[in-house]
Amino acid sequence: MNDRPIRWDWVSVLVMSPLFVFIYLPVAVLVLFSFHAGQVPVPPFEGPSLAWYAKVLDSDRITTAGLNSIVVGVVSSLIATLLATLAAWGLARHRVPGARAIEALLFLPLAVSYLVIGVGLLVAFSAVGIGKSLIAVGIGHVVLNLPLAFAVVYGQFDRDQARLEQAARDLGATEVQVFLRVTVPLLRPAILAAFLLSLTFSWDEFIVAFLLSGFDPTLPVVIWSMLRTGLNPQTNAAGTLVFLASLAAGIVFELALLRRRRDARTR
Amino acid sequence: MNTGLAASGAAVPSAEARGARRDARRGFALALPATLWTLAFFVVPSAAILLWSLFRREGGVLITEPGFDNYRRFLEQDTFRLALWNSVEVTLMVTVIAVILAYPLAYVIATRVAPRRQRTWLMLAVLPFWTSYVVRSYAWLLVLAPEGVVNRFLTLTGLAAEPLALSFNRGATVLGFVHFFVMLCTLTIYASLARIDPKLRRAAADLGASGLQTFLRVTLPLSMPGVAAGAFLTFVIAIGDYVTPQILGGNTELLMPQVILLQINRRADIPMAAALSTVLMLLVTAAYLALARWLTARRT
Numbered sequence: 359m360n361d362r363p364i365r366w367d368w369v370s371v372l373v374m375s376p377l378f379v380f381i382y383l384p385v386a387v388l389v390l391f392s393f394h395a396g397q398v399p400v401p402p403f404e405g406p407s408l409a410w411y412a413k414v415l416d417s418d419r420i421t422t423a424g425l426n427s428i429v430v431g432v433v434s435s436l437i438a439t440l441l442a443t444l445a446a447w448g449l450a451r452h453r454v455p456g457a458r459a460i461e462a463l464l465f466l467p468l469a470v471s472y473l474v475i476g477v478g479l480l481v482a483f484s485a486v487g488i489g490k491s492l493i494a495v496g497i498g499h500v501v502l503n504l505p506l507a508f509a510v511v512y513g514q515f516d517r518d519q520a521r522l523e524q525a526a527r528d529l530g531a532t533e534v535q536v537f538l539r540v541t542v543p544l545l546r547p548a549i550l551a552a553f554l555l556s557l558t559f560s561w562d563e564f565i566v567a568f569l570l571s572g573f574d575p576t577l578p579v580v581i582w583s584m585l586r587t588g589l590n591p592q593t594n595a596a597g598t599l600v601f602l603a604s605l606a607a608g609i610v611f612e613l614a615l616l617r618r619r620r621d622a623r624t625r
Numbered sequence: 626m627n628t629g630l631a632a633s634g635a636a637v638p639s640a641e642a643r644g645a646r647r648d649a650r651r652g653f654a655l656a657l658p659a660t661l662w663t664l665a666f667f668v669v670p671s672a673a674i675l676l677w678s679l680f681r682r683e684g685g686v687l688i689t690e691p692g693f694d695n696y697r698r699f700l701e702q703d704t705f706r707l708a709l710w711n712s713v714e715v716t717l718m719v720t721v722i723a724v725i726l727a728y729p730l731a732y733v734i735a736t737r738v739a740p741r742r743q744r745t746w747l748m749l750a751v752l753p754f755w756t757s758y759v760v761r762s763y764a765w766l767l768v769l770a771p772e773g774v775v776n777r778f779l780t781l782t783g784l785a786a787e788p789l790a791l792s793f794n795r796g797a798t799v800l801g802f803v804h805f806f807v808m809l810c811t812l813t814i815y816a817s818l819a820r821i822d823p824k825l826r827r828a829a830a831d832l833g834a835s836g837l838q839t840f841l842r843v844t845l846p847l848s849m850p851g852v853a854a855g856a857f858l859t860f861v862i863a864i865g866d867y868v869t870p871q872i873l874g875g876n877t878e879l880l881m882p883q884v885i886l887l888q889i890n891r892r893a894d895i896p897m898a899a900a901l902s903t904v905l906m907l908l909v910t911a912a913y914l915a916l917a918r919w920l921t922a923r924r925t
Binding site: 504 | 751758
């Protein structure tokens, strides 16, 4: 790699700074006014105060919804990642007739709006008598995340990895040894990345949860209902907490991908 | 493993054929759970939408005799036609603005930042991507409110005599959308730009191309897959999004997702919602076909 020095010419700065202001403005305002002492989150800023965070953590409705979101997120992401890993394995390491068709089918939900997927599940579930519940939401979230998880894990099964597995076999490793000492370690970052990506998407997902959750809302649905009260620092505090949780998962995801890339480079 | 079989198997075709069949069965079994899940919870519900769109609701009763009543109503009633038109207009506007804003950002990161630091800058540029979309739209409401930061700034500096109506209109919807999709398009366009060999640009320059010519005839065409991918994702996600127009646009003008939710929540008219969802799916297919040239080129 040729490491050119940074050339911070004025054009680049001129392009970057307004866009960064635009991108960060709403988040900055959201976070700042979550520490607002007053009743309405508009300038001038008063505080800082943690009162609204205390109120959020005190609210049974919000904490229950948070727990619902965590359960739905973890379970649906585990299922999506497991199904995706098995499918990636089957299609990449075996010669399956019609593999392209299966691939296309697995990617298909990416081309359909979440809203349409949600309406479809609503219609299908009510037709066969499955009521609105967190399980229905979880099933929907697996549908949304399966293509992404599949893409992430499938991308890892490349020719390099097949060569390494073959090399291990040539050196006398048994199939089990190949699996445990070559395949799994090489695949782990991708699987982790797929899981975390699914987790953040499920955590933030609104419309499917809104259509299917019924009396057990997830966190985005509760935040949605909080918006009816207008601008309120409590919503800022809840939103900031949701953002921080996604951010944490996002950063771990980035690091997992980064490690995957570094592994790829050292090979 | 596959290549080994193929190379040595010619002498014993029956054994090879058996091995290949076993291999295929094993692969298929592994892919089966994901395939079944997608069939049961995606393909079947999509088919259900198509089927229900042919039913109709009359006087609170579901009539399952198939017909095209919902589609006729869609073409005849102004509410629906207007919603479709608004949706297409807003989505196209958002797609164009997002790509135009994202391109320079991705370009600067891909060509002006040292390769070692590009990943970090890219992460910084899309960090707010991780805010949930309900929260993000609410955050824009805070910014655009009559008493909000922007209006406070405008009135204090004297740029505006009184607070402007920045929220609950189409502009606010477009702004909220653009914010999200600038980040998304930056990611896809950067991915395309980073894949372009810097040698190509240098070669063009060596052959006497000006900076602008190099950009127009080398960089831009080679980055089109990223632009198309970003534009397609923007179109698909934006045209089906209920949250942003509902929070930021208010009820001044309705977009397709708002009308669909209205059918479900207020009217309990699932067949009409299904018909409108079908129209939405058709629009996305049209967008895919329009961009297919670049989207498929990307995979090969």
